[in-house]
Amino acid sequence: MKPFDFLVIGGGSAGFNAARVAAGLGQRVAIVDGARELGGLCILRGCMPSKTLIHMAEVLHLAQKAKTFGLKIPRAAADMRAMHARKKKIIAEFADHRAKALASGGYKLFRSHARFADPHTVELDDGKKLTAQKILVATGSRVSVPPIPGLAGTPAWTSDDVLDLDFIPESVLVLGGGIVACELSQFLRRIGSRVVQVQRSAHILSDHSPEASGVVAQSLRDDGIELFAGTKILRVAAVGGGNNDGSADIPVRDARGIAGRNARAPLIKAAAGARGVAATFEHGGKTITRRARHLFNALGREPLTDGLNLAAAGVKLRAGGRIAVNRFQQTSAPHIYAGGDVCGPHDIVHLAVAQGELAARHASGVPNLKPIDNALLLNVVFTSPALATIGVLEGELREKGVPFLSAGYPFNDHGKSILMDENYGFVKVIAEPKRGRLLGAEIVGPQAGELIHCFNTPLAMRATVFDMLRAPWYHPTLAEIITYPLEEIADRIGAGARDRT
Numbered sequence: 365m366k367p368f369d370f371l372v373i374g375g376g377s378a379g380f381n382a383a384r385v386a387a388g389l390g391q392r393v394a395i396v397d398g399a400r401e402l403g404g405l406c407i408l409r410g411c412m413p414s415k416t417l418i419h420m421a422e423v424l425h426l427a428q429k430a431k432t433f434g435l436k437i438p439r440a441a442a443d444m445r446a447m448h449a450r451k452k453k454i455i456a457e458f459a460d461h462r463a464k465a466l467a468s469g470g471y472k473l474f475r476s477h478a479r480f481a482d483p484h485t486v487e488l489d490d491g492k493k494l495t496a497q498k499i500l501v502a503t504g505s506r507v508s509v510p511p512i513p514g515l516a517g518t519p520a521w522t523s524d525d526v527l528d529l530d531f532i533p534e535s536v537l538v539l540g541g542g543i544v545a546c547e548l549s550q551f552l553r554r555i556g557s558r559v560v561q562v563q564r565s566a567h568i569l570s571d572h573s574p575e576a577s578g579v580v581a582q583s584l585r586d587d588g589i590e591l592f593a594g595t596k597i598l599r600v601a602a603v604g605g606g607n608n609d610g611s612a613d614i615p616v617r618d619a620r621g622i623a624g625r626n627a628r629a630p631l632i633k634a635a636a637g638a639r640g641v642a643a644t645f646e647h648g649g650k651t652i653t654r655r656a657r658h659l660f661n662a663l664g665r666e667p668l669t670d671g672l673n674l675a676a677a678g679v680k681l682r683a684g685g686r687i688a689v690n691r692f693q694q695t696s697a698p699h700i701y702a703g704g705d706v707c708g709p710h711d712i713v714h715l716a717v718a719q720g721e722l723a724a725r726h727a728s729g730v731p732n733l734k735p736i737d738n739a740l741l742l743n744v745v746f747t748s749p750a751l752a753t754i755g756v757l758e759g760e761l762r763e764k765g766v767p768f769l770s771a772g773y774p775f776n777d778h779g780k781s782i783l784m785d786e787n788y789g790f791v792k793v794i795a796e797p798k799r800g801r802l803l804g805a806e807i808v809g810p811q812a813g814e815l816i817h818c819f820n821t822p823l824a825m826r827a828t829v830f831d832m833l834r835a836p837w838y839h840p841t842l843a844e845i846i847t848y849p850l851e852e853i854a855d856r857i858g859a860g861a862r863d864r865t
């Protein structure tokens with residue numbers, strides 16, 4: 365077959381958008397994807413199913429709080445079969461749209477796994493070989509199974525399984541305190557499961573400030589989750605007894621679940637007669653054991669490079685297994701690029717898309733490209749309250765010795781959030797101390813994932829707190845809470861700086 369200009373391995377968020385941009389630039393493009401179902405993680409088993417279910421659980425939560433609002437809603441409860449059906453319908457529509465786009469003819473699609481035969485050639489499952497001038501590796505990530513005694517041999521759910529539930533589990537033992545663990549623990553609790561969550565670090569969501577993640581932890585506990593942080597997990601095991609929630613039996617999967625099966629990991633069998641799981645961990649100087657009907661491994665993800673034979677292409681990995689890339693997504697073999705979860709450094713969809721598009725433009729010879737601006741890092745945790753950050757925050761600035769001013773304001777003193785009974789959390793603004801140029805913002809509270817977008821354009825345009833205060837802010841809105849810290853910083857800097865901007 366005639367060589368391609370640009371060949372993409374993996375048709376998820378990074379790969380699909382890279383192919384779309386390269387084809388738009390007139391390149392002859394191929395995509396190779398080995399999944400049974402096309403769509404990628406975000407659509408099939410990541411952002412979209414999780415946010416569909418989380419939204420439904422949020423509606424349920426509000427209905428259950430009806431009395432607070434003077435309403436009579438006698439019995440609001442989850443109907444998991446109906447929720448599952450709605451999620452499936454919505455996801456099928458998104459996946460269908462993506463599959464049609466992949467098969468649209470703009471690029472040649474091969475339904476196969478790919479492995480490098482040499483730096484310009486990949487081999488497909490049927491032995492066919494494809495060559496290309498430039499190649500993008502965008503194979504994503506899979507659930508990781510850390511070496512916790514007993515974990516690899518204990519039947520466990522992954523996020524794939526939790527997102528596919530059509531019944532309410534009686535009880536779930538959640539291992540981990542990252543985004544997946546927190547978002548889905550709260551979902552499980554809100555549909556009616558008993559949830560025990562066990563986290564290693566001293567506070568959950570350890571990439572975030574203790575102040576912000578502490579608000580989320582409080583809300584998880586207020587929802588009724590038994591949350592242990594600062595633990596050392598000693599072992600997990602399948603046990604007899606447990607609870608009966610009507611589920612047929614413990615799923616026979618390994619701790620990597622469906623992702624593991626895709627990667628051809630061996631299946632394991634549940635111990636005969638096992639009806640539950642137990643985790644034993646150290647916490648506050650004590651050894652504690654907690655049991656539940658199901659175990660949920662939410663201990664992180666790892667880049668999916670198995671079977672790609674990257675060595676044959678001269679592509680090197682960083683410590684931890686991610687593909688090493690430069691600021692234009694080029695790997696150690698400069699004609700081979702990587703984008704998305706397989707290279708990181710963050711598993712976030714808009715970054716996967718941006719990396720894929722940047723790689724496609726660079727590979728197509730587009731001049732004067734700008735690398736992705738790390739000072740605009742945007743992150744949202746879709747718990748309730750949500751936690752969202754953008755830019756550079758206090759912890760990093762302190763570590764680097766960079767001077768800054770910061771000011772915050774709590775939602776429990778703001779009109780709109782009080783009338784909504786949304787009293788958790790705060791907004792915080794961080795700015796450069798001389799002229800008040802914005803450096804970052806942190807919001808934990810109602811609609812934080814939406815509110816944080818008040819800052820993305822001003823940050824990208826290097827605006828100051830004075831610029832933001834010149835804009836109108838409607839009353840009463842959640843967004844106007846942002847004016848209080850902006851005003852505080854502006855006051856501290858003084859009129860001189862305002863006049864200079």
Ligand SMILES: Cc1cc2nc3c(=O)[nH]c(=O)nc-3n(C[C@H](O)[C@H](O)[C@H](O)COP(=O)(O)OP(=O)(O)OC[C@H]3O[C@@H](n4cnc5c(N)ncnc54)[C@H](O)[C@@H]3O)c2cc1C
Nearest residue numbers: 374376377378398399404405406410478504704705711713
């Ligand atoms: C539960 C969950 C919720 C999430 N929620 C959010 C969220 O709300 N917001 C957010 O920004 N991010 C979220 N993420 C992260 C986000 O989903 C990922 O960062 C993003 O989807 C990664 O895209 P990708 O293109 O790198 O990989 P993928 O979408 O996984 O695409 C990789 C593709 O490569 C294919 N492939 C793999 N190996 C081969 C091979 N050898 N040959 C051929 N094809 C291959 C696979 O079949 C797959 O289609 C979530 C993740 C999870 C797990």
Ligand SMILES: NC(=O)c1ccc[n+]([C@@H]2O[C@H](COP(=O)([O-])OP(=O)(O)OC[C@H]3O[C@@H](n4cnc5c(N)ncnc54)[C@H](O)[C@@H]3O)[C@@H](O)[C@H]2O)c1
Nearest residue numbers: 510540541542543544545564662663664665711744745746
């Ligand atoms: N809203 C979003 O944008 C969103 C939602 C879900 C997932 N994601 C992305 O998906 C990726 C995966 O998320 P995740 O939550 O699975 O991973 P994570 O890396 O964020 O969290 C893993 C958790 O497991 C714990 N852990 C790991 N090894 C352990 C061990 N040996 N013993 C005890 N604890 C251990 C860590 O302390 C951490 O709490 C993240 O990078 C995230 O960015 C994003």
